[in-house]
Amino acid sequence: xxxxxxxxxxxxxxxxxxxxxxxxxxxxxxxxxxxxxxxxxxxxxxxxxxxxxxxxxxxxxxxxxxxxxxxxxxxxxxxxxxxxxxxxxxxxxxxxxxxxxxxxxxxxxxxxxxxxxxxxxxxxxxxxxxxxxxxxxxxxxxxxxxxxxxxxxxxxxxxxxxxxxxxxxxxxxxxxxxxxxxxxxxxxxxxxxxxxxxxxxxxxxxxxxxxxxxxxxxxxxxxxxxxxxxxxxxxxxxxxxxxxxxxxxxxx
Ligand code: NAD
Numbered sequence: 001x002x003x004x005x006x007x008x009x010x011x012x013x014x015x016x017x018x019x020x021x022x023x024x025x026x027x028x029x030x031x032x033x034x035x036x037x038x039x040x041x042x043x044x045x046x047x048x049x050x051x052x053x054x055x056x057x058x059x060x061x062x063x064x065x066x067x068x069x070x071x072x073x074x075x076x077x078x079x080x081x082x083x084x085x086x087x088x089x090x091x092x093x094x095x096x097x098x099x100x101x102x103x104x105x106x107x108x109x110x111x112x113x114x115x116x117x118x119x120x121x122x123x124x125x126x127x128x129x130x131x132x133x134x135x136x137x138x139x140x141x142x143x144x145x146x147x148x149x150x151x152x153x154x155x156x157x158x159x160x161x162x163x164x165x166x167x168x169x170x171x172x173x174x175x176x177x178x179x180x181x182x183x184x185x186x187x188x189x190x191x192x193x194x195x196x197x198x199x200x201x202x203x204x205x206x207x208x209x210x211x212x213x214x215x216x217x218x219x220x221x222x223x224x225x226x227x228x229x230x231x232x233x234x235x236x237x238x239x240x241x242x243x244x245x246x247x248x249x250x251x252x
Pocket of ligand 1 (some may be wrong): 007011012014015016017018035036037038048061062063064089091092113139140141142151185186187188189190191192193194
């Protein structure tokens, strides 16, 4: 799968799935735009990308800030002159009780990062993706289909369900321009997001027992799927959701 000279924005690529995707795209010849907030981690990822001989651009940005979102697209165009692929991957999960006084603050934070930022970046990127007949990959979750985990993750589940529907709507709209839009919904993947969630008694060693395949995924497995859907091999696929969840959904 060659992405030679393709220009790819991966949001939230300082760690986890985004970092694995950025590195995988660079390995296949892409110029990657690494977007995140932690400069040291982003530098580490961009160094790995550049070890494959292609230029990487680091943009320190909060995707939920409109000025930052504009800067992500503008700096990409200034540096590389075009955009081929947008991966809306940045996301957060946080627990919040429906009746707690801070519930709406948490809801807004999660929706702003997981949904609104992807919507705004899609809005900004669309004219440029039409020019290149590029494509968009939105990283959702099985939580967009089932209220998995905990009832305190309502905001997260809602944001991912909305992202799925938004993706299908945009896929329909942009099909006439040859721009494809697809969704990837992982189940458990070993990344910081689950460590940061403070799940009681959470332990990676026993967590694999929770899935039918008795395993969780590594970020590189999701990156492989991202690259497939972004590639020409998937030229007939748009508006689709690809689930990679070690069987979680068939249990629910
Ligand atoms: P992660 O925490 O390693 O990565 C999330 C990335 O998003 C981080 O680099 C973080 O800094 C970045 N980010 C968060 N808020 C941001 C903001 N406002 N601006 C810029 N960057 C921001 O976890 P991950 O698992 O790699 O998460 C990637 C995506 O995968 C998320 O959308 C997440 O919902 C989704 N996902 C993860 C799992 C899992 O089990 N790990 C399962 C399903 C879906």
